[in-house]
Amino acid sequence: MEKVTRIAGRAAPLDRADVDTDQIIPASYLKRLERTGYGDGLFSAWRKDPAFVLNDARYAGASVLVAGPNFGCGSSREHAAWALRDGGFRAVIAPSFADIFRSNALKVGVVPVRLAPAQVERVMRAVEADPATEVEIDVAAGRVRAAGIDAALDLDEFTRWRLTEGLDDIGLTLRHEADIAAYESRRPTWLPQVAGAPAAEGSARSATAEKSRGNT
Amino acid sequence: MPAACAAPTIVSALATRTGTTLAQKVWAKHVVRSAQGEPDLLYVDLHLVHEVTSPQAFDGLRVAGRKVRRPDLTLATMDHNTPTDDKRPDDLAQKQIEALVRNCEEFGVRLYPLGSPEQGIVHVISPQLGLTQPGMVIVCGDSHTSTHGAFGAIAFGIGTSEVEHVLATQTIAQARPATMAITVDGALPREVTAKDVILGIIARIGVGGGAGAIVEYRGSAIRSLSMEGRMTVCNMSIEAGARAGTVAPDDVTFAYLEGRPFAPKGTAWERALDEWRSLATDDGAAFDREVRIDAASMRPYVTWGTNPAQAEPIDGAVPDPDAIEDGAKREAARRALAYQSLRPGTPIRDIAVDAVFIGSCTNGRIEDLRAASAVVAGRRVRSGMRALVVPGSARVKEQAEREGLDRIFRDAGFEWRNAGCSMCLGMNPDVLRPGERCASTSNRNFEGRQGPGGRTHLVSPAVAAATAIKGAFALPSDLR
Ligand code: SF4
Numbered sequence: 001m002e003k004v005t006r007i008a009g010r011a012a013p014l015d016r017a018d019v020d021t022d023q024i025i026p027a028s029y030l031k032r033l034e035r036t037g038y039g040d041g042l043f044s045a046w047r048k049d050p051a052f053v054l055n056d057a058r059y060a061g062a063s064v065l066v067a068g069p070n071f072g073c074g075s076s077r078e079h080a081a082w083a084l085r086d087g088g089f090r091a092v093i094a095p096s097f098a099d100i101f102r103s104n105a106l107k108v109g110v111v112p113v114r115l116a117p118a119q120v121e122r123v124m125r126a127v128e129a130d131p132a133t134e135v136e137i138d139v140a141a142g143r144v145r146a147a148g149i150d151a152a153l154d155l156d157e158f159t160r161w162r163l164t165e166g167l168d169d170i171g172l173t174l175r176h177e178a179d180i181a182a183y184e185s186r187r188p189t190w191l192p193q194v195a196g197a198p199a200a201e202g203s204a205r206s207a208t209a210e211k212s213r214g215n216t
Numbered sequence: 217m218p219a220a221c222a223a224p225t226i227v228s229a230l231a232t233r234t235g236t237t238l239a240q241k242v243w244a245k246h247v248v249r250s251a252q253g254e255p256d257l258l259y260v261d262l263h264l265v266h267e268v269t270s271p272q273a274f275d276g277l278r279v280a281g282r283k284v285r286r287p288d289l290t291l292a293t294m295d296h297n298t299p300t301d302d303k304r305p306d307d308l309a310q311k312q313i314e315a316l317v318r319n320c321e322e323f324g325v326r327l328y329p330l331g332s333p334e335q336g337i338v339h340v341i342s343p344q345l346g347l348t349q350p351g352m353v354i355v356c357g358d359s360h361t362s363t364h365g366a367f368g369a370i371a372f373g374i375g376t377s378e379v380e381h382v383l384a385t386q387t388i389a390q391a392r393p394a395t396m397a398i399t400v401d402g403a404l405p406r407e408v409t410a411k412d413v414i415l416g417i418i419a420r421i422g423v424g425g426g427a428g429a430i431v432e433y434r435g436s437a438i439r440s441l442s443m444e445g446r447m448t449v450c451n452m453s454i455e456a457g458a459r460a461g462t463v464a465p466d467d468v469t470f471a472y473l474e475g476r477p478f479a480p481k482g483t484a485w486e487r488a489l490d491e492w493r494s495l496a497t498d499d500g501a502a503f504d505r506e507v508r509i510d511a512a513s514m515r516p517y518v519t520w521g522t523n524p525a526q527a528e529p530i531d532g533a534v535p536d537p538d539a540i541e542d543g544a545k546r547e548a549a550r551r552a553l554a555y556q557s558l559r560p561g562t563p564i565r566d567i568a569v570d571a572v573f574i575g576s577c578t579n580g581r582i583e584d585l586r587a588a589s590a591v592v593a594g595r596r597v598r599s600g601m602r603a604l605v606v607p608g609s610a611r612v613k614e615q616a617e618r619e620g621l622d623r624i625f626r627d628a629g630f631e632w633r634n635a636g637c638s639m640c641l642g643m644n645p646d647v648l649r650p651g652e653r654c655a656s657t658s659n660r661n662f663e664g665r666q667g668p669g670g671r672t673h674l675v676s677p678a679v680a681a682a683t684a685i686k687g688a689f690a691l692p693s694d695l696r
Contacts, residue, residue: 016551017544018423018523022662027643031297031308033271033315035376045664068544070424073457073523074662076359077269078375099428099459100359104375158254169377170280173385176249176257180285180387183248183259188491190484191261192347193288194326 003166004109007090007137009063011146012053013127017068021101024072024080038079039086054087058131066124066135067094069117072101081108091137093144095120106159107169113137113144114154123147140164235498237395238464239430242370242495246353248387255389261352261369263382264338265292265325267316268643269357273380274319285386287324291347292316295337297643298330300606300633309644323383336609336635339363339577343447344611346476350465350492355382360577360659361460362453366446367473368465368495370430373454393459394504396429400437402511407691409587410445411579411657411676413437414452415517419527421507426458429505432497433463437511443472444583451578452659455524464496518564518689519661519674521552526661528564530679530689536560555663556671557651564689567673571602571654572684573666574677575633576640579657580608582615584677589621591681591692597629598687604646605630606638630684642667655683 029041046052053059065084071094072080081104084092091111102112115123126133126147135146139160142153153160162169173180236244249257263286270292277284284290294316297309305313313330320327328334334341339360342348350368355361357379364371374388382388398417418425431453433446441449446463453461463469470489473479480488515529526549528535537549537560553560558567574580574588585607597603605625607613613635616622622632639646640658648654648670657680661672675683682690 017548020523020660020662022642022660022665026664026668027296027641030268030643031312033275033311035272045668070427070457073423074359074454074660076357076361076373076375078272078377081375096424096427098424098457100373100375104377107375107377156253169389170282170381170384173257173381173387173389179249179257180259180385184386187259187261188487190480190488191352192349192478192480194262194291194347194478195288 001107001109001166001168004090004111004163005140007063007111007139008134009090010059010061010131011064011066011093011123011127011133011135012059012062013124014053014065014067015124018070018073019067020074021072021077021080022074025077025083029083030077030079035082036086038083042083042087061088063088063090064135064137065089065092066120066127067092069095071097072105073098076100076104078104078108081105081110084110093120093123093135106163109163111137111139111163115144115149115151119149119151122149235501237497237501237503238368238432238462238495239370239395239460242351242353242368243392245351246370255391257387257389258353260355260382260386260388261289262342262347262354263290263386264342264354264356264361265290265379266296266338266356266358267294267312268296269376270319270379271312271315272376273357273383274323276380277323277383282384284323284325284383287326289386290325290383291342292320292325292327293335293338293341294330295635296637296641298636299645300636300638301645302634303645305644333610333614336607336611337577337580337637339451340580340608340612343367343443344476344609346473346479349473349479349488350469351495355388359454360451362458363447363451363577365450365453365460365462366443367469368462368492370460370462372460394429396426396431396458396505396507397503398431398433398507398509399435400433400509400511400514401435402437404437404440404511404514407516407678407693408514409516409676409678410441410448412514412516413441414449415519415524415527415674416514417509418452418456418525419517420509421456423455423523423525424457426453426456429458430460430462431456431458432503433461435511438463439466442583443468444581447581448578452524455659465492516676516679516691518679520556520558520564521549522555522661522663523548523552524659524661524674526552527674530564530691532564534558534560534562534564565694566688568653568688569601569655569673569683570652571648572597572680573604573606573639573654573656573658574680575604575606575608575638576658577608577637578659579677580606580612582612584657585612585616585621586619588677588681589624591678591695592628592630592685593624595628595685595695597684601629601684601687603630603684604633604639606633607635609635639666641665642670655680655689
């Protein structure tokens with residue numbers, strides 16, 4: 001992941017609660033095999049409405065999205081975070097985020113910025129009144145500055161460290177390989193194992209040997 | 217359990233109460249590493265994989281020269297973008313399907329592909345194989361992984377980067393969630409099903425009501441549900457924003473599991489039973505949040521809006537946004553009614569429906585199909601109605617056909633399909649046309665979820681079936 005130390009720029013106001021992942025990117029756009037190329041799908045249904053905020057030229061090039069509570073609810077699709085990133089967004093400011101979206105966004109380097117509802121409201125109004133309003137998310141210093149607000153960035157130390165260093169999570173975990181191996185040696189033996197058989201053979205064998213007893 | 221288990225640290229305001237919850241017990245048994253200021257590293261007992269959220273993860277492994285650490289704890293199938301009729305997938309879908317086949321071959325992961333007798337919706341096949349067991353940690357690149365919590369497992373959805381992480385390390389880094397109890401006590405009224413229980417819960421606590429928590433569903437009404445009913449309830453935990461949903465394992469759980477292909481056998485079964493019986497929440501344990509609901513207050517529900525909390529009893533009417541106090545909820549209700557093309561005050565039973573979808577990981581199991589078929593037997597779907605039954609897995613389909621349910625559905629005018637997600641998500645050929653109104657047994661009624669411009673109403677299988685016959689929302693008892 002790229003290092004994320006500071007995000008500064010203009011913001012687009014999306015004053016809706018419970019913006020779900022099917023709005024951020026509908027399932028019909030999820031057929032790609034890559035992690036990029038999702039910009040077309042970003043809010044594709046809402047963008048058909050000429051009055052939708054992201055069709056407003058004054059917000060073109062915004063790098064921050066300001067939204068209502070429970071942003072990103074619904075599916076686990078990381079494509080939602082990819083689509084936001086492909087659409088130029090580096091951060092989303094909202095009163096709350098759905099858990100899986102939040103963790104996906106952090107993996108992708110799109111920073112979920114949680115502020116108190118009244119603070120989000122203030123940023124929202126400022127951005128609506130003046131699209132040139134600058135918003136700054138200083139990840140390194142752990143501050144959010146916008147519309148006269150100077151608030152602490154609601155990210156724990158560990159997460160900020162990962163972001164600012166651009167660390168690979170898998171690499172981090174593999175430093176604890178010995179702990180994983182030790183855990184594995186203690187797992188109960190009766191836990192199920194799916195034989196790692198090649199695809200075709202696996203399904204053919206399962207058809208006979210693992211006769212399901214039906215579903216009663 | 218062996219000493220792998222770090223002692224459970226219970227962060228609770230009610231530290232004076234002693235005891236541990238189900239979720240805390242399962243969590244503690246899976247901590248590989250715990251460090252101050254860092255998320256816990258949890259071991260994953262089972263990783264389920266499907267075609268849509270995995271290709272980038274396998275690519276990541278390839279680029280970094282990594283292997284799948286435990287192919288024996290990984291299972292793949294295809295369900296999301298696969299057609300459920302006998303037609304070919306579209307080119308893009310086909311590419312994803314081929315990528316999954318290639319990836320599984322290259323990395324040695326067992327795959328149940330299209331046409332395999334074990335293929336189906338990922339959350340339907342794992343329980344029916346007996347792979348989903350109490351006390352496990354189960355993850356999948358799909359938010360409805362919460363389904364598996366019905367067995368007393370901790371099961372949650374993850375994104376593609378996390379899929380890659382689990383493939384490479386068989387672990388997942390997770391901050392410890394809060395615990396939440398939702399207790400439904402008492403007898404459920406007639407015609408109230410598991411689907412209505414969870415719709416009723418979400419209507420009460422809201423789409424963010426479970427945020428940050430692992431919910432444990434408790435109480436006599438939950439205990440009285442079959443395993444399939446409990447799966448329906450846990451499935452929609454994510455619709456309340458919860459990280460996961462659980463039900464303590466009991467004799468219903470064990471009876472369901474015994475004899476399934478991957479369930480432990482012989483002495484291993486006995487040892488597993490001892491372990492599973494110890495998982496239930498201790499009597500003195502405290503939850504961070506608690507909600508109590510009287511089962512008698514539950515009704516058969518129909519969602520009218522575009523989030524799953526926007527539901528009304530079928531006896532009710534479309535609400536008037538002006539009467540909603542909370543400003544954000546009022547605005548959301550206005551938008552929802554505009555999208556759904558509904559007028560406030562319209563009785564739910566007066567809403568005419570164009571399509572009925574019976575299926576999905578919420579309600580695509582054999583009991584769901586039995587319940588629906590009992591309603592439609594000897595009747596005909598309303599003329600002009602498009603009605604689909606899509607079994608959740610090839611095994612469910614086979615079982616239903618053995619019981620003659622396919623005949624009942626076909627004779628009534630339903631299409632009888634192959635297993636898959638079908639019209640749940642608007643990704644494969646089964647989509648609503650713009651403006652089409654659908655009674656659906658699935659889990660999400662977001663704008664365009666079932667196809668651009670489509671209008672979704674979430675209901676139980678029994679209500680979906682009665683609605684197909686009547687042409688407007690109906691209970692089975694309305695048909696007499
Ligand atoms: S049936 Fe629907 S909710 Fe379930 S896994 Fe498939 S797409 Fe997701």
